[in-house]
Amino acid sequence: SPVCPRLRTLFLSSNIFHRVNSDFFQSMASLRVLKLSYSNPLLFEISKVVSLQHLDLSHSRIERLPIEFKYLVNLKCLNLEYTYGVLKIPPKVISNLKILQTLRMYECATVPQARDSILFGDCRVLVEELLCLEHLSVFTITLNNFHALQRLLDSCMLQYVSTPSLCLSHFNNSKSLGVFSLASLRHLQTLHLTYNDLEEIKIDNGGEVKRVRELSAPNLKRVEIENCQDMEEIISSEKLSEVPAEVMENLIPFARLERLILEELKNLKTIHSKALPFPCLKEMSVDGCPLLKKLPLDCNRGLERKIIIKGQRRWWNELQWYDEATQNAFLPCFKPF
Structure with a gap:
């Protein structure tokens, strides 16, 4: 395993990891930025890097976020965009990232979700967890339920949060959709x-x-x-x-x-x-x-x-x-x- 106690930035995009030692990140105590886009990262090992502030998993082959991700309490930016195959995001993981400033979930988890995922059903659990993030300033999101969208539009959080991209997906077989006051x-x-x-x-x-x-x-x-x-x-x-x-x-x-x-x-x-x-x-x-x-x-x-x-x-x-x-x-x- 590499010994890089002063390493602050690591880009490992477009890599296929067949095997990574459990202590791969153990000697990277100063790591702040980790980019694993277009990869199949072993997420459990990442959850040990509590110094992380920026984590990019966009376009990766992840299937679930481990519950241990809630220990990444220094995380400020999490990118999960275009992770179509995500089956599960456990409760209390996103909301536990208290200082998170940027959360990107556009086109995330477009497949049917596990029952204990915050994306299962109508996405309202996800929205409630978002509302717990007091420092959030930028997020992108995919929603599959009008009530979740309305809860988001009604929240005062949107007064100070930037939302560049919004995807409305599979609105429970709705044939008609009225979207008003998107200015918020x-x-x-x-x-x-x-x-x-x-x-x-x-x-x-x-x-x-x-x-x-x-x-x-x-x-x-x-x-x-x-x-x-x-x-x-x-x-x-x-x-x-x-x-x-x-x-x-x-x-x-x-x-x-x-x-x-x-x-x-x-x-x-x-x-x-x-x-x-x-x-x-x-x-x-x-x-x-x-x-x-x-x-x-x-x-x-x-x-x-x-x-x-x-x-x-x-x-x-x-x-x-x-x-x-x-x-x-x-x-x-x-x-x-």
Whole structure:
């Protein structure tokens, strides 16, 4: 085992550990920063490094956090993002990290949970443990229950905590979701929806949300987004590039969308970078979106003349079209307010 009493930072990312001696970290009494992303770390040994302040386990193959993690009382930053396979986080581990300042759990534990995990069921136990962290200033999270989300939104903790990313997953087969007052989630830039049964969503007062990732909600029929002053795009081209090629071949964003309503999105520049077929779209309403200069409309869909597009006359006249044929196809579809 290494003898490094003065070692303060150790990066072991992208390593496959088949065997590590139980005393591997024993002579690292000064270790403050440990990065094990993209690895399969042996977590029980890590729990002995009580000097740790920053621990990065993102994208790792961990399946559970040991109860001994509660002894990492000096931990200030814990990154568990994209640890999809986590089956269990025991109670009183997160809440015992009293001086934790940054907790990243975006896309953490997306598989069914063990019954004694704080992520089992409706995630409300997780939220209650978060509320015990008096020094928390940044966190990202995945929630699967509206009541847990509402408990979070109602808490005074959000007045001083930054939440860059929020994922709402598998909301108990809910077909309709209304998300209001997201402005209380400071610095929220990405809202990710990942459940197949969702048919309707309304987002109002979205604060700093810049994009909504809804590609995992293939049954959406109605999308209504209002008063999100920082939103710049609905479907991000950057995020689409992350989708595997074999999935993209069969993926049609908004394949079942019937109504799209966008209001008071002052910085919205694009819905999608390319034209979409919108096979089921019946109505598109745009108001208070001065920077939205191009609609992702396919010429063939316009020729069917089954879509109603509502908006201000001035906005319509300033739209930029892919070509003259597309413009002519959709001219009869416009109905001014």
